[in-house]
Amino acid sequence: MRAVAMQDATLSVIEVPEPVPGPGEVLVEVIASGICGSDKSCLTHGEDFNRAAVGAFGTPMLDLSQSIVFGHEFVARIVSYGPGTEQKLPVGARVVSVPFLLRDQPVMLGFAGIEAPGAYAQRMLLSEALLIPVPDNVSSDAAALTEPLAVALHSLNRADVGANDVPLVLGCGPIGLAVIVLLAARGVGPIVATDLSPERRALAMKLGADVVVDPTVDSPYQAWMQAAATEDPALMAAPTALAGQPALRPTVGFECTGVPGLLQQMISGAPPGSRIAIAGINLHSESIEPAQAVVKELDLRACLYYSPEEFAQTLQMIASGAIDPTALITGHVGLDGVADAFQRLGTSPTDAKILLDPTR
Structure with missing residues (x-):
């Protein structure tokens, strides 16, 4: 079969053996796969990802000595079952899944080699126990966005977002836009x-933001505090030791860029008592001033992935119409167009989520 593989920081379309499902596994045909910013980061900063993983867990995330097939945001169709499977879903059923293979040594799909390819391929393997059928009323494009929206849902949950909170979303790339979709669905705001x-500020408004700020013209932190201002003591955030009782509703910030310096900028600009969700991945050293966070009593909460329950809940929200993520999609490519799509996502302000269709 054909797949897009990364080797030596270069993407190319190659022929690879079709994967064979093992016990409890299913062979699926990829219908659509989202191109994620983390894929782009792995392409250009694979060693930095490995350094972070070794520091955290003692083992690298990527085997850069071999070809890697990206793709962890996907919707697929069941082709055949491996041994020891229950086969509750019919062949041909559309499914999504948390991107892991449940083996003795679990596999992170989208970050492994050609023996367990991610969704930048015509076919891939999934664990039957993790399959979730896609309802008939959900388009394949929308289903392919389950994974990135689950990332956003996890960020909201990590930040304990409540109905009275006023959020600031720093960065309107795919992560920030997905966070806006979920905040709007919860009725949280003004956002x-x-x-x-x-272009991305306009897309943020389309997806539910109430106030958009050009940071070269105005301070997003001033706009945030203006949006949170209240004279009602019942709505005000809890007092902090040094700042006292602010005339503000509770504030929660989402750093969705991973750009060096912006986390410290948010620490400096956030009102006392704010919660800050770190949703963007900065692969470089970051200099922050912890004393500022301390005297303001800020909560810094790093976010990664999601739980299986959050993943399933996200698909349910799409199916019910509670969220419509399709405005995030700004293009479709085939396998031969993936390398160009990576370039576009690094330079084009009009692109947010590009989907790969291996049949194109």
Whole structure:
């Protein structure tokens, strides 16, 4: 079969053996796969990802000595079952899944080699126990966005977002836009969003942001505090030791860029008592001033992936119409167009989520 493989920081379309499902596994045909910013980061900063993983867990995330097939955001169709499977879903059924293979040594799909390819391929393997059928009323494009929206849902849950909170979303790339979709679905607001790109600020408004800020013109932190201002003591955030009782509703910030310096910028600009969700991945050293966070009593909460329950809940929200993520999609490519799509996502302000269709 054909797949897009990364080797030596280069993407190319190659022929690879079709994977064979082992016990409890299913062979599926990829219908659509989202191109994620983390894929792009792995392409250009694979060693930095490995350094972070070794520091955290003692083992690298990527085997850069072999070809790697990306793709962890996907919707697929069941082709055949391996041994020891229950086969409750019919062949041909559309499914999504948390991107892991449940083996003795679990496999992170989208970050492994050609023997367990991610969704940048015509076919891939999934664990039957993790399959979730896609309802008939959900388009394949929308289903392919289950994974990135689950990332956003996890970020909201990690930040303990409540109905009275006023959020600031720093960065309107795919992560920030997905966070805006979920905040709007919960009725949280007003939502303040900021990005350098006017096109992405416009998309943020389309997806539910109430206030968008060009950071080269105005301070997003001033806009955030103006949006949170209240004279009602019942709505005010809890007092902090040094700042006392602010005339503000509770504030929660989402750092969705991973750009060096912006986490410290948010620490400096956030009102006392704010919660800050770190949703963007900065692969470089970051200099922050912990004393500022201490005297303001800020909560810094790093976010990664999601639980299986959050993943399933996200698909349910799409199916029920509670969220419509399709405005995030700005393009479709075939396998031969993936390398160009990576370039576009690094330079084009009009692109958010590009989907790969291996049949194109």
